[in-house]
Structures are given as C-alpha cells and as structure tokens.
Amino acid sequence: MHESLFQPLTMGALETPNRIFMAPLTRGRSTQPGSVPNEMMATYYRQRASAGLIISEATGISVEGLGWPAAPGIWSDEQVEGWKQVTQAVHDEGGLIVLQMWHMGRLVHPDFLGGNPPVSASATTAPGHAHTFEGRKDYEQARAATVEDIARIVEDYRKAAENAKKAGFDGVQLHAANGYLIDQFLRDSTNLREDEYGGSAENRTRILREVLTALIDVWGKDRVGVRLSPNGETQGCDDSDPATTFGAAAKVVEELGVAFLELREPGPDGTFGSTDVPKQSPLIRKIYSGTLVLNSDYSAAEAVADIDAGRADAISWGRDFIANPDLPERFKLGADIAPNVDVPRSWYGKGPHGYIDYPKLTDEDQAAVG
Ligand SMILES: Cc1cc2nc3c(=O)[nH]c(=O)nc-3n(C[C@H](O)[C@H](O)[C@H](O)COP(=O)(O)O)c2cc1C
Incomplete structure (x- = not known):
C-alpha cells in the first residue's frame, strides 16, 4: 500500500530509500553530566533506521544554547564520541541520519548558565515554565545579543557542524523552528531590534543566512537542511505577517541552495500545537525549489495525497515513530499504528520504558495483515 511513500528520493547528496522521514524528537536520555x-540512544535510533531519513533530536551546539535536562550536545569531544555509536548503529542498518542543531535562545533558564541570563534577539521573557534539573521554573528575561555575540554564535554553529562531521552524521538540519533562537530573530513578536538584524523581514532573516552559510562552508549545501514553523505562535514566539517573514526566509533557503526544508505546520485541529493561522507551505513551495518535507498530524493516506499532488516531496512523522520503530513497514502493510504510552512522562523521562521497548511487528503480525 501507499506506494508513493516508497519512491526513492534524491535530496542534495542524500538518496533516501523512501519518503517517510523521522521528525526530530527530544527524548532526554543523554548521560549526565556532560x-x-x-x-541506549544508539539502540533507539538503530530500531528506527528504516525511516527514509532520521532527523536527530534537537542537539545543543554550545553550553549557552542548551537548556533541556538530559538533551544531548555536540560541542565536546566526549559528545562526538557518544554520537559515533549512534551514527554507526544507523549506518549498520542501512539508514541515514542528520543532526538537528539547536540553540534555545531565551528558552534556556539561567540555572543552566551559572545564573546568567540567556541570550536572544531582544530582551524579552518567554511565557510559561522551563524544565530544569530542579523541576519547572518560570522563564527569565533574556539579554539582547550584541553584534559580537551573534558573530560568536555563528562560529559556535560552525564548530558544532565540524563536530557533527567527525561524529559520522550524513548531514545537518538547522533548527530554526518552534520559538528557539533563530525563530526568535525571525519573528517580530520577539525581535524588537533596530540594527541590521531587526526591522525588515530581510534583516530578521540575516542570522538565518549567516548560520546556514557557516553550515554550508563545513558540509556543502547538498547536506544541509533547515526546519521552520511558519504558522502560529510557539512558546510565545509569533509573527504579525507570516507570509512576508517566511517568504523572506524561504528566499534565503532557496538562494543558498539548501538541500531540504522541513516545515512543522499544525492545523486548527492539531494534536501537538494547533492554530487557525493558515499553512504557509503553498507559498513556500513556490519560492523554494529544493526538497520540501511537511510535518504534523499526517496519516499515511494524507501523506500520499500531498506527495501525489506535488505539495510535498516527503513527510516526517514524530509521535508515530516513537511508538512504531518500524513505521515504514506498518504503512506498507496497512498495519495498525500503536499509540504512545505514559505521555508525557515517557517522552522525556529517564530509562528504556517508552523509549526502546516498543516492539516491531513480528513475522506472525506481518503475515496476518500482509
Ligand atoms: C516528545 C516530542 C519531542 C519533540 N522534540 C522536538 C525536537 O527536538 N525538535 C523539533 O524540531 N521538534 C520536536 N518535536 C516536534 C515534532 O518534531 C513534530 O513536529 C510533532 O510531533 C508533530 O508531528 P507528528 O504529528 O508527526 O507527531 C517534538 C515532539 C514531541 C512529541
């Protein structure tokens, strides 16, 4: 079934065997401190290697950029060694894996920074609570990045991209979505700057261009991707004119020749975020000519419809890959899709439960549905 999902795809330098991608998923299982x-993470990713492409969980590019308990980083040699077992495991199974590169900006609680404020486009405070090692705490006000900070952060991305190469990834994806640092610069609710990084949509996309250029220096454009979330508020980050802002962002991505662009676009009935703000993917599809990956709340049938109509080249799944390590096989057979258990505890919790203990279909299961 669902043949369109099983057509191979050439995406820059990557040849994906199918169009069923695994979306980036923070799971909070890395070893602490460090x-x-x-x-255990290698086992988890190995189990999911039949995805056309695995996009790794969001991974801190620097100490300053990471404020999520037990999320992994990519700034130290020890982390590079740790990631090698993950990339090796995925490659042993014939899979592909790119690293999602993360700077959380104002969403880093000062607890992670020795009491210092986090850095953002402007001195704003996110609504709600941060997860810290001591439980939930209110977010605190960020400080506005100086131009020198921005240059340093671009270099932090470059070093992290070099480390990703040493760790054996097949490429990188810049996390520019979901209200984190790059998104804080892109959108006008969080970017109040009056210098060359604020004001017009072109100025607000400047950091996106600079970071992508650094990643391309290291990897070549054929192995660099980016994730955006163009419609609706996320973590207090919003925009008064998404078509203009994300049209400009898509133009940057197009001009740089980035190999793939993934969009998280919830609908009005979304089950992981929802919004009445229209999806921007039809507009972005006209501007960006590379591989377009769409995400959020897809069934296999909806994915086939969007690919067949030319609205997308591939679809990424998040939660369904958590509970169904062999999701492509299940789609092929039309088998049941298992639900996530003990949510949200097992999403981010410690240990193997709800992480590496979801079964694949057995031979008997396959015979019964196939
Ligand atoms: C447990 C969990 C962790 C997530 N972590 C990330 C992440 O690290 N980076 C990211 O860009 N999105 C993250 N997301 C969003 C997912 O990638 C995806 O956009 C969302 O789950 C909607 O897709 P789905 O309907 O296929 O689950 C996360 C979602 C969940 C449920």
Whole structure:
C-alpha cells in the first residue's frame, strides 16, 4: 500500500530509500553530566533506521544554547564520541541520519548558565515554565545579543557542524523552528531590534543566512537542511505577517541552495500545537525549489495525497515513530499504528520504558495483515 511513500528520493547528496522521514524528537536520555549520547540512544535510533531519513533530536551546539535536562550536545569531544555509536548503529542498518542543531535562545533558564541570563534577539521573557534539573521554573528575561555575540554564535554553529562531521552524521538540519533562537530573530513578536538584524523581514532573516552559510562552508549545501514553523505562535514566539517573514526566509533557503526544508505546520485541529493561522507551505513551495518535507498530524493516506499532488516531496512523522520503530513497514502493510504510552512522562523521562521497548511487528503480525 501507499506506494508513493516508497519512491526513492534524491535530496542534495542524500538518496533516501523512501519518503517517510523521522521528525526530530527530544527524548532526554543523554548521560549526565556532560549531555553525552550513549548506548541506549544508539539502540533507539538503530530500531528506527528504516525511516527514509532520521532527523536527530534537537542537539545543543554550545553550553549557552542548551537548556533541556538530559538533551544531548555536540560541542565536546566526549559528545562526538557518544554520537559515533549512534551514527554507526544507523549506518549498520542501512539508514541515514542528520543532526538537528539547536540553540534555545531565551528558552534556556539561567540555572543552566551559572545564573546568567540567556541570550536572544531582544530582551524579552518567554511565557510559561522551563524544565530544569530542579523541576519547572518560570522563564527569565533574556539579554539582547550584541553584534559580537551573534558573530560568536555563528562560529559556535560552525564548530558544532565540524563536530557533527567527525561524529559520522550524513548531514545537518538547522533548527530554526518552534520559538528557539533563530525563530526568535525571525519573528517580530520577539525581535524588537533596530540594527541590521531587526526591522525588515530581510534583516530578521540575516542570522538565518549567516548560520546556514557557516553550515554550508563545513558540509556543502547538498547536506544541509533547515526546519521552520511558519504558522502560529510557539512558546510565545509569533509573527504579525507570516507570509512576508517566511517568504523572506524561504528566499534565503532557496538562494543558498539548501538541500531540504522541513516545515512543522499544525492545523486548527492539531494534536501537538494547533492554530487557525493558515499553512504557509503553498507559498513556500513556490519560492523554494529544493526538497520540501511537511510535518504534523499526517496519516499515511494524507501523506500520499500531498506527495501525489506535488505539495510535498516527503513527510516526517514524530509521535508515530516513537511508538512504531518500524513505521515504514506498518504503512506498507496497512498495519495498525500503536499509540504512545505514559505521555508525557515517557517522552522525556529517564530509562528504556517508552523509549526502546516498543516492539516491531513480528513475522506472525506481518503475515496476518500482509
Ligand atoms: C516528545 C516530542 C519531542 C519533540 N522534540 C522536538 C525536537 O527536538 N525538535 C523539533 O524540531 N521538534 C520536536 N518535536 C516536534 C515534532 O518534531 C513534530 O513536529 C510533532 O510531533 C508533530 O508531528 P507528528 O504529528 O508527526 O507527531 C517534538 C515532539 C514531541 C512529541
């Protein structure tokens, strides 16, 4: 079934065997202290290697950029060694994996920064609570990045991209979505700057261009992707004119020749975020000519419809890959899709439960549905 999902795809330098991608998923299982990837994470990713492409969980590019308990990083040699077992495991199974590169900006609680404020486009405070090692705490006000900070952050991305190469990834994806640092610069609710990084949509996309240029210096444009979330508010980050802002962002991505662009676009009935703001993917599809990956709340049938109509080249799944390590096989057979258990505890919790203990279909299961 669902043949369109099983057409191979050439995406820059990557040849994906199918169009069923695994979306980036923070799971909070790295070894502490040090935010180091470990054997259990290698097992988790190995189990999911039949995805056309795995986009890794969001991974801190620097100490300053990471404020999520037990999420991994990519700034230290120890982390690079840890990631090697993950990339090796995925490659052993014939899979592909790119690293999602993360700077959380104002969403880093000062607890992670020795009491210092986080950095953002402007001195704003996110609504709601941060997860810290001591439980939930209110977010605190960020400080506005100086131009020198921005240059340093671009270099932090470059070093992290070099580390990703050493760790054996097949490429990188810049996390420019969901209200984190790059998104804080892109959108006008969080970017109040009056210098060359604020004001017009072109200025607000400047950091996106600079970071992508650094990643391309390291990897070549054929192995660099980016994720945006163009419609609706996320973590207090919003925009008064998404078509103009994300049209400008898509133009940057097009001009730089980035290999793939993934969009998280919830609908009005979304089950992981919802919004009445229209999806921007039809507009972005006209501007960006590379591989377009769409995400959020897809069934296999809806994915086939969007690919067949030319609205997308591939679809990424988040929660369904958590509970169904062999999601492509299940789609092929039309088998049941298992639900996530013990949510949200097992999403981000410690240990193997709800992480590496979801079964694949057995031979008997396959015979019964196939
Ligand atoms: C547990 C969990 C962790 C997530 N972590 C990330 C992340 O690290 N980076 C990111 O860009 N999105 C993250 N997301 C969003 C997902 O990538 C995806 O956009 C969302 O789950 C909607 O897709 P779905 O309907 O296929 O689940 C996360 C979602 C969940 C449920």
